[in-house]
Amino acid sequence: MSPTADRAMPAFDIDTLISDAHVGVVVCCGSGGVGKTTTAAALALRAAEAGRRVVVLTIDPARRLAQSLGLSELDNTPRPVQGIDAAAGGTLDAMMLDMKRTFDDVVEAHATPEKAAQILANPFYQAVSSSFAGTQEYMAMEKLGQLRAQAERTGQWDLIVVDTPPSRSALDFLDAPKRLGSFLDGRFIRLLSAPAKASGRAYLKVFSVGVNLATNTLGKILGGQMLTDVQTFVAALDTMFGGFRERADVTYALLKEDATAFVVVAAPERDALREAAYFVDRLGEERMPLAGLVVNRIQAVPAGALSAARALAAAEQLAEGSDQGSGGQAASATVELLRLHAALATTADRQRAQVSRFAAGHPGIPVVEVPAAATDIHDLQGLRSIGVALAG
Amino acid sequence: MPSPALARSLTDARLHVVTGKGGTGKTTVAAALALALAAQGRRVLLAEVEGRQGISQAFDVPPLGDDEVRLVTDPSGGELWGLSVDAKPALMEYLQTFYKLGRAGAALEKVGAIDFATTIAPGVRDVLLIGKVYEATGRTDGARRGQGRLVYDSVVLDAPPTGRVVRFLNVNHEVADIARVGPIRGQAESITRMLRDRSTLVHIVTLLEEMPVQESVDAIAELTAHRFGVGAVIVNLEREALLSAATRAALDDPALEERVRADLTAARVRASGPVVRGLLAEAEDHVERLLLEDEMRAEIRSQDVPVLHLPALPGGVDGGGLSVLAQALTEQGVR
Numbered sequence: 001m002s003p004t005a006d007r008a009m010p011a012f013d014i015d016t017l018i019s020d021a022h023v024g025v026v027v028c029c030g031s032g033g034v035g036k037t038t039t040a041a042a043l044a045l046r047a048a049e050a051g052r053r054v055v056v057l058t059i060d061p062a063r064r065l066a067q068s069l070g071l072s073e074l075d076n077t078p079r080p081v082q083g084i085d086a087a088a089g090g091t092l093d094a095m096m097l098d099m100k101r102t103f104d105d106v107v108e109a110h111a112t113p114e115k116a117a118q119i120l121a122n123p124f125y126q127a128v129s130s131s132f133a134g135t136q137e138y139m140a141m142e143k144l145g146q147l148r149a150q151a152e153r154t155g156q157w158d159l160i161v162v163d164t165p166p167s168r169s170a171l172d173f174l175d176a177p178k179r180l181g182s183f184l185d186g187r188f189i190r191l192l193s194a195p196a197k198a199s200g201r202a203y204l205k206v207f208s209v210g211v212n213l214a215t216n217t218l219g220k221i222l223g224g225q226m227l228t229d230v231q232t233f234v235a236a237l238d239t240m241f242g243g244f245r246e247r248a249d250v251t252y253a254l255l256k257e258d259a260t261a262f263v264v265v266a267a268p269e270r271d272a273l274r275e276a277a278y279f280v281d282r283l284g285e286e287r288m289p290l291a292g293l294v295v296n297r298i299q300a301v302p303a304g305a306l307s308a309a310r311a312l313a314a315a316e317q318l319a320e321g322s323d324q325g326s327g328g329q330a331a332s333a334t335v336e337l338l339r340l341h342a343a344l345a346t347t348a349d350r351q352r353a354q355v356s357r358f359a360a361g362h363p364g365i366p367v368v369e370v371p372a373a374a375t376d377i378h379d380l381q382g383l384r385s386i387g388v389a390l391a392g
Numbered sequence: 393m394p395s396p397a398l399a400r401s402l403t404d405a406r407l408h409v410v411t412g413k414g415g416t417g418k419t420t421v422a423a424a425l426a427l428a429l430a431a432q433g434r435r436v437l438l439a440e441v442e443g444r445q446g447i448s449q450a451f452d453v454p455p456l457g458d459d460e461v462r463l464v465t466d467p468s469g470g471e472l473w474g475l476s477v478d479a480k481p482a483l484m485e486y487l488q489t490f491y492k493l494g495r496a497g498a499a500l501e502k503v504g505a506i507d508f509a510t511t512i513a514p515g516v517r518d519v520l521l522i523g524k525v526y527e528a529t530g531r532t533d534g535a536r537r538g539q540g541r542l543v544y545d546s547v548v549l550d551a552p553p554t555g556r557v558v559r560f561l562n563v564n565h566e567v568a569d570i571a572r573v574g575p576i577r578g579q580a581e582s583i584t585r586m587l588r589d590r591s592t593l594v595h596i597v598t599l600l601e602e603m604p605v606q607e608s609v610d611a612i613a614e615l616t617a618h619r620f621g622v623g624a625v626i627v628n629l630e631r632e633a634l635l636s637a638a639t640r641a642a643l644d645d646p647a648l649e650e651r652v653r654a655d656l657t658a659a660r661v662r663a664s665g666p667v668v669r670g671l672l673a674e675a676e677d678h679v680e681r682l683l684l685e686d687e688m689r690a691e692i693r694s695q696d697v698p699v700l701h702l703p704a705l706p707g708g709v710d711g712g713g714l715s716v717l718a719q720a721l722t723e724q725g726v727r
Contacts, residue, residue: 031414031415032413032414032415032553033413033414033415033416033604034415060555062602062603062606063606064602166414166553166555267415269708270449270708270710271419271446271449272415274449300677301670301674302666302669302670302671302673302674302677303666303667303668303669303670303671303673303674304670305664305666305667305670306661306667306670306671310661311661314656314659314660314661315659317659318655318658318659321658321659331655331658332636332638332639333638333639333642333648333651333652334651334652334655334656336634336635336636336639336675337635337639337652337671337672337674337675338671339634340634340635340671340674340675340678341670341671341674343632343634343706344674344678346706346707347704347706350706350707350708374677374680374681374684375680375681375684376601376602376603376684378602
């Protein structure tokens with residue numbers, strides 16, 4: 001049964017998405033390990049070979065896939081991908097996100113050189129920019145904003161394809177930037193730097209008792225050094241306040257535009273599809289444009305016309321026949337092929353049931369299934385074959 | 393058959409940290425490991441730290457909170473308990489234990505300091521999460537830590553994925569940069585001592601695919617460099633070789649197609665062209681995958697770490713699947 005046969009599950013046609021000149025940003029989301037990066041790269045390649053001028057932002061590509069895209073250099077800048085078919089007039093640039101460097105760039109763009117140097121040297125900044133759990137998402141969002149601005153300025157790209165960080169949850173891509181933004185602009189961090197600025201006069205006296213109690217306690221627990229670092233960081237960053245949250249808000253708004261399309265990626269397993277369902281629901285709440293669901297790694301069953309049960313029954317029958325000496329050697333190969341087929345068909349049935357369950361809960365969402373490749377994808381030819389599967 | 397290396401390392405292990413690349417099924421494997429230990433009569437705690445509610449889903453129970461909940465009671469007398477560790481209550485509990493902060497706790501919450509410490513302050517969140525696991529691992533029924541009987545015989549931690557696990561476990565280093573003195577530093581040091589001694593093992597879940605294997609190899613090197621004990625590589629969703637060597641060889645024989653057609657007809661299956669060719673294509677695909685798996689298995693074996701194997705279950709892990717996996721671990725010598 002193909003997805004098109006199921007009325008709850010219209011077919012997701014990636015070629016319509018790609019050829020829609022109105023669509024300028026495609027965001028690929030999903031939980032870790034479902035093949036987001038491969039999907040993003042395959043989609044970008046197919047769009048470029050169909051004539052779009054594409055830039056693809058990858059977050060954490062497999063080593064050999066990165067090499068095939070020419071991403072051996074980690075310089076945080078898009079580079080042309082060699083070896084694409086440019087007959088239709090398209091181009092493909094690719095880049096890999098360097099989150100610390102992107103953060104540094106933001107600081108340097110918004111502070112005087114002396115102040116920027118001060119911030120970059122601050123231990124607390126270094127910790128936040130390299131290890132805070134939301135930094136990668138925030139910086140992916142930031143980079144998307146930058147690429148979009150560059151595309152508008154220079155006209156070099158008409159489609160930006162974004163892969164999202166390998167978060168535990170796909171929702172992190174939407175939530176983490178806000179968390180980091182509101183932390184950096186937030187009340188507590190301001191209180192640390194200048195309590196009087198943040199609170200009204202009448203409120204001040206009562207409130208600052210709480211603040212002092214809080215900072216003293218935190219100082220005791222964390223050690224005073226950390227708070228001092230935070231305070232210096234905040235003081236140095238003062239000119240940029242408002243900036244962080246505002247930038248996150250601007251990019252967030254970009255995600256709501258019609259020119260953006262979300263492609264949710266999943267594997268045909270309970271957990272991955274549950275994450276996909278959360279994400280789809282969230283996009284609906286936020287009125288963000290969902291193009292469709294890609295389900296990767298579907299078990300391909302070329303002899304699909306034969307059911308698992310029928311194959312097993314036939315295998316039994318042939319095996320009995322060989323025991324009695326009539327079938328002999330030849331039948332044993334067929335018995336094995338039938339048993340293999342039964343196992344594959346059972347897996348495929350289970351996967352299809354998982355996908356159908358998703359579709360029942362989310363009727364009308366276009367779905368495309370991509371068969372599992374026998375081996376890993378690590379060249380343009382492999383990406384092209386994924387592209388063909390994505391086109392249904 | 394348990395390998396001697398595995399048996400040796402498992403003897404002293406009380407805390408099993410389970411990591412793996414996203415999508416390899418580390419939560420399922422952690423659950424199966426915990427279940428295997430409980431089925432041998434132990435009292436086991438299975439803890440998660442990423443708020444995913446993976447445990448409650450694996451065992452089909454309501455979402456877990458701050459309280460430890462009994463998931464399974466085994467006829468052997470073993471028990472399996474579940475816990476979803478959240479940083480905020482862990483910090484509150486910590487403050488209560490060490491500072492008896494009634495009012496200050498509320499004040500901290502009010503000004504956003506709790507959010508700050510639990511979500512932003514680098515490393516602090518991890519100290520709190522591991523701190524709770526440390527507390528549970530060492531918890532006794534006596535009046536103080538170290539007195540009386542241990543409450544849990546084993547603790548299994550569904551840890552962050554391979555890409556983040558060393559940073560997560562290396563709390564001491566993370567905190568050293570930001571908190572040079574003070575109780576959280578002291579706490580971090582005790583935790584690190586436990587994580588580095590023989591009672592803690594880090595197991596890495598992988599699939600026989602290129603990226604997960606590469607990440608596992610990298611993780612082994614990184615964990616070893618940071619002096620964490622690597623327990624076993626657990627190969628999940630391993631395919632059974634369903635074709636004999638003779639059949640594999642026969643795939644190259646052009647006459648096979650005709651033989652299969654004849655056999656199918658004899659078994660009264662409609663031997664259409666697509667079905668016959670489809671069966672052969674499935675077999676070729678299967679052989680190609682098995683070759684890749686062999687290559688990946690060799691790569692893992694070259695790491696000199698005990699390897700455990702879990703089969704791909706055609707029906708998935710729903711229903712009794714978890715027990716089948718637990719049984720497989722026990723049969724391979726997990727004690």
